[in-house]
Amino acid sequence: MTITHSSVAGTSGAPAVELRSLVKTFPPRRGSHDTEVRAVDGVDLRIEPGEVVAFLGPNGAGKTTTLDMVLGLTEPTSGSAAVFGRRPREAVVAGSVSAVLQTGGLLRDLTVRETVRMIASTYAVSTPVDEVIDRAGLGSLANRRVSKCSGGEQQRLRFALALLPDPRLLILDEPTAGMDVTARRAFWDTMHADASAGRTVVFATHYLEEADAFADRIVLIAGGRIVADGTTAEIRSRASGRTVAATLPAGSVESSVERLRAVAGVRSVEERGTRVVVTAADSDAVARLLMLDLDGTDLEIVTAGLEQAFMTLTGDDRTAATPDLESELAR
Structure with a gap:
């Protein structure tokens, strides 16, 4: 089916989303001695038209609150949010x-139709x-x-339903649940x-x-702040670098480990007999040393998985223990 997005194509040159020093606080729950809840704590973010951007974070990290401000469902305590150069509510109404x-x-x-x-x-x-029903894969379920x-x-x-106004920006909260x-x-x-036709997609998952x-x-x-922003490979690298492994000649392991x-x-060097496993930010430098100077063989370079990066950057304990902020505030 041919994609025809008239409003998608007509971009203004402004960023799809621009957040500047965005802050959102909530008062403590009634009867509580706690201080105010700082759900979003100084977020700066720019998303260009046509990007597909994932928001990740543990429960209570501030993802939903941030997206609510992008949609104009709640106002920032301080800072600003703009969508295609407009106030969020103006962009929604348009x-x-x-x-x-x-x-x-x-x-x-x-019925669906x-x-x-x-x-x-x-x-x-x-x-x-009929076009939006078809695009959503609901043709056989229309009646x-x-x-x-x-x-x-x-x-x-x-x-x-979200496709009906032919939006230039789609905000998706757990869209495939x-x-x-x-x-x-x-x-x-x-x-x-x-996205190839110019639509911007931002989703929390x-x-x-x-x-x-x-x-x-x-x-x-995490904690209301952006702790990492980049491609999957960049996120993995920032979290834990790459792991470089090689087998060294017998008798040279101790001196090689020192180098x-x-x-x-x-960040770390682990000895496994004559094989060493090195975690480093600059895997190329380690690989050159292993192969050219230390006579290493069977070189292997591995990037950390996204799950490992997620836990490293957000904190494993916090991921497991932090309550869902929005659920807490709704009580």
Whole structure:
């Protein structure tokens, strides 16, 4: 199917999203002696049109609160948020931004097509109903009642509704929750086709492999701050560098280990018989030393996995123990 995104193509030259010194605080819960909750703590971020950006972070990191400010659902305590050079609410009203959230908004007694048609009627101009149904992979379910749709199918319906104003920016909160593997793959194929046409996609997910496979860029948030921002490879490298392993000649291991430890950026050197495993920021320098000066063989260079990088940059204990901030505030 040919992609025709009139509003997507008409970009203004401004960043899709620009956050400057963004801060959001909440008062302590009633009856609590705690101080205010600082959900977002000075976030600076610029996202260009056409990027596919994943927001990652442990529960309570500030991901959802940040996206809420991008959508104009809540106002910053200080700092600023702009979407295509406008205030977020202005961009939403203009149809430049849509969101796919995890909950809410579906009438169970309507069919899929009736739901899309009803929401389409609220826009002055919208993408044709059958087109968004097709793009969301709901063609065979168009006459099914919402109450008979699975959780993943309902999430695809929310996606169809988000496409109606032909937005230049899509904000997705756990967009593939409840989808099976085939539906998830089809969903991301659609997202990348849209991004190629100029649409910007920003999504929060807890599927590390999803961010690894589908995002052009990862923004990692912890404690209300951005702790890493880059490609998957850059995030991995920043977290733990690369591991370089090689086998050394018998009798030379001890002296070789001393030389390896003296290389700038080397974090650890582990001996496994005549094989050494080196963790370093500059894997090229270590590899050159091992092969050219230390007569190493069987060289192997491995980049840390995204899960390891995630735990290193956010803190493993915090990832396991931090409560979901939004859930706590809603109580």
